[in-house]
Amino acid sequence: QVQLVESGGGLVQAGGSLRLSCAASGRTFSSYAMGWFRQAPGKEREFVAAINWNGYRTYYADSVKGRFTISRDNAKNTVYLQMNSLKPEDTAVYYCAATVHDGSTWSHEYNYWGQGTQVTVSS
Numbered sequence: 001q002v003q004l005v006e007s008g009g010g011l012v013q014a015g016g017s018l019r020l021s022c023a024a025s026g027r028t029f030s031s032y033a034m035g036w037f038r039q040a041p042g043k044e045r046e047f048v049a050a051i052n053w054n055g056y057r058t059y060y061a062d063s064v065k066g067r068f069t070i071s072r073d074n075a076k077n078t079v080y081l082q083m084n085s086l087k088p089e090d091t092a093v094y095y096c097a098a099t100v101h102d103g104s105t106w107s108h109e110y111n112y113w114g115q116g117t118q119v120t121v122s123s
Helices: none
Strands: 004-007 010-013 018-024 033-039 046-051 058-060 068-073 078-083 092-099 117-122
Touching: 004 092, 018 033, 018 092, 018 117, 033 068, 033 078, 046 068, 046 078, 058 068, 078 092
Parallel strands: 010 117
Antiparallel strands: 004 018, 018 078, 033 046, 033 092, 046 058, 068 078, 092 117
16 A cells, blocks of 8 residues: 655746655555656646656656656655646646556556645746
């Protein structure tokens, strides 16, 4: 069992930056690949980024490639999402999730989810 708690969301102007954190409980955090997803009002949840168990492999949606960076610190049981050059279309609730499927972009393959953190980008 893994419990996930996101933090770091907020309101930022277009072009600005935010860093999201996701703290995990449990001693098995390093056993899981981790991902970030987001859901905007009226839209389906979409994949943003993923990272394998040791941080050596990362995956990104085309819409965030070059602007967002996912990383993890297994000693701190935490995964991060550094978001730069934010755009109004990045506005959404951001969720972190854990999976046993390395590199998965499919939300149904993620077993554990956080409660989400709101990111709002003003124009």
